[in-house]
Amino acid sequence: MIQSLNEHNREDLQEALSKGGQKLTPQREVVFAVLLAQRDHPTVDEVFNRAREVMPGLSLATVYNCLETFVGCGLVRQVNHERESTRYCPNLAPHAHFRDKETGQVHDIELPPEVMKSLRSILPPGFDSEVIEISFLGRAKANDSLNSN
Amino acid sequence: MIQSLNEHNREDLQEALSKGGQKLTPQREVVFAVLLAQRDHPTVDEVFNRAREVMPGLSLATVYNCLETFVGCGLVRQVNHERESTRYCPNLAPHAHFRDKETGQVHDIELPPEVMKSLRSILPPGFDSEVIEISFLGRAKANDSLNSN
DNA sequence: CTTGCGGTTTAGACTCATTCTAACTCTTTA
DNA sequence: TAAAGAGTTAGAATGAGTCTAAACCGCAAG
Numbered sequence: 001m002i003q004s005l006n007e008h009n010r011e012d013l014q015e016a017l018s019k020g021g022q023k024l025t026p027q028r029e030v031v032f033a034v035l036l037a038q039r040d041h042p043t044v045d046e047v048f049n050r051a052r053e054v055m056p057g058l059s060l061a062t063v064y065n066c067l068e069t070f071v072g073c074g075l076v077r078q079v080n081h082e083r084e085s086t087r088y089c090p091n092l093a094p095h096a097h098f099r100d101k102e103t104g105q106v107h108d109i110e111l112p113p114e115v116m117k118s119l120r121s122i123l124p125p126g127f128d129s130e131v132i133e134i135s136f137l138g139r140a141k142a143n144d145s146l147n148s149n
Numbered sequence: 150m151i152q153s154l155n156e157h158n159r160e161d162l163q164e165a166l167s168k169g170g171q172k173l174t175p176q177r178e179v180v181f182a183v184l185l186a187q188r189d190h191p192t193v194d195e196v197f198n199r200a201r202e203v204m205p206g207l208s209l210a211t212v213y214n215c216l217e218t219f220v221g222c223g224l225v226r227q228v229n230h231e232r233e234s235t236r237y238c239p240n241l242a243p244h245a246h247f248r249d250k251e252t253g254q255v256h257d258i259e260l261p262p263e264v265m266k267s268l269r270s271i272l273p274p275g276f277d278s279e280v281i282e283i284s285f286l287g288r289a290k291a292n293d294s295l296n297s298n
Numbered sequence: 299c300t301t302g303c304g305g306t307t308t309a310g311a312c313t314c315a316t317t318c319t320a321a322c323t324c325t326t327t328a
Numbered sequence: 329t330a331a332a333g334a335g336t337t338a339g340a341a342t343g344a345g346t347c348t349a350a351a352c353c354g355c356a357a358g
Contacts, residue, residue: 023354025306044344059308064345082229083316085344098276107276115271118264119283127247127256129287134268138278172325174335193315208337213316232345234315300358307352318341327332 002037002054005029009036013075020073030055031066032075032090041079041087041097041106079106081135096134107140151186151203154178158185162224169222179204180215181224181239190228190236190246190255228255230284245283256289 005013013032014024022028034042034050042050048063067088070076079087081099087106089097094116096109111134119132154162162181163173171177183191183199191199197212216237219225228236230248236255238246243265245258260283268281 023305025353027307057308061309061346062307065307078231080229080231082227083232083235083344086232096271098272098278109271109273109276112271115267118267122245122258122261122264123247123285124258126290127258127285127287128290129247129285131286133282133284133286135282136272136276136278137280137282138276141275141277172334176336206337210317210338211336214336232315302357303355305353308350310348312347313345315344316342319339321337323334323336325332325334328330 002030002034002050004054005033005036009033016073016075017069020069022069022073027055027058027062028066028069030058031063032070035070035076035088035090039090041089043085043087045085047088081106081137096136098136098138098140100140101137102139105140109134109136151179151182151199153203154182154185158182165222165224166218169218171218171222176204176207176211177215177218179207180212181219184219184225184237184239188239190238192234192236194234196237230255230286245285247285247287247289249289250286251288254289258283258285 009032010024010029013029017024017028030051031047033054034047038050044060044063044067047067048058048060051058051063067076070088071078074092075090077089077091079089079097081087081097089106089108091108094111096111098107098109099105100107116132119134120129123129158181159173159178162178166173166177179200180196182203183196187199193209193212193216196216197207197209200207200212216225219237220227223241224239226238226240228238228246230236230246238255238257240257243260245260247256247258248254249256265281268283269278272278
């Protein structure tokens with residue numbers, strides 16, 4: 001179940017928010033806690049439903065707002081696959097995503113620096129890239145524990 | 150301007166369609182010609198507008214249908230960036246996409262086989278991937294001629 | 299205090315890409 | 329010529345996400 005944030009995580013949140021000129025609010029705490037509690041790349045709706053168990057008055061618009069704020073503060077990444085609903089991921093380490101064709105589950109795949117480098121190297125001169133998104137589509141055989149980080 | 154398909158391209162289209170159990174229709178020819186004429190990763194709307202110059206009665210639904218058919222036959226790839234409108238690309242060679250933050254333009258980036266290989270190698274055992282999507286976000290300095298293929 | 303202010307939250311209206319539906323057309327097969 | 333089947337069409341429906349305007353809240357100034 002969704003716990004409230006521990007001291008450590010609350011401080012991280014607090015700090016990242018204030019760096020971005022934002023405040024820590026009860027809603028933001030709950031939404032952040034939801035993301036940390038179950039790192040399965042939930043959609044906004046999923047976050048909304050989970051958060052409401054803990055804070056029933058929370059509105060969907062606020063969940064959108066909170067998540068956008070987190071993305072702006074670099075606390076969370078958006079994960080898009082084709083045009084499906086955007087998913088959210090609190091894993092900050094550079095990583096790729098693997099989407100299971102059958103279950104729809106999204107798994108994080110560690111991205112070693114040398115692979116990042118070889119990717120950057122394929123850019124022709126004049127192309128400067130800040131963000132690289134890599135996503136695999138396929139099947140992951142069993143091994144439930146491998147998801148996320 | 151949009152030309153009608155030359156013999157060679159019409160045959161390719163014809164063949165790919167019939168392999169997928171589909172027929173060559175005037176609408177499909179026009180839509181395909183639009184994609185080949187300007188390889189700038191147009192959205193459905195852009196394809197629609199260009200195609201109407203040549204076939205004014207064409208409907209938007211048909212453009213959606215044609216593009217979906219082409220994707221099904223492997224003639225064309227969809228390109229998605231975040232949740233923006235889907236774009237279409239008739240470049241069949243394996244390649245990544247580079248999206249210019251400022252202009253919004255999408256450029257094709259050639260993907261050498263050894264980079265593909267190193268990417269596949271980061272998948273943990275049990276993960277089998279058929280499709281790998283790679284997209285860069287950044288700025289491309291000038292050099293208009295480098296776009297697409 | 300209590301008033302005012304800026305940032306946050308809220309419900310509901312709105313947008314817009316995409317999908318669906320049902321009617322229509324065209325071509326082929328019987 | 330009729331019936332069947334594929335493809336096309338206009339417009340309605342869907343649904344994720346955004347916008348708007350009102351309510352709320354914590355806090356600093358009076």
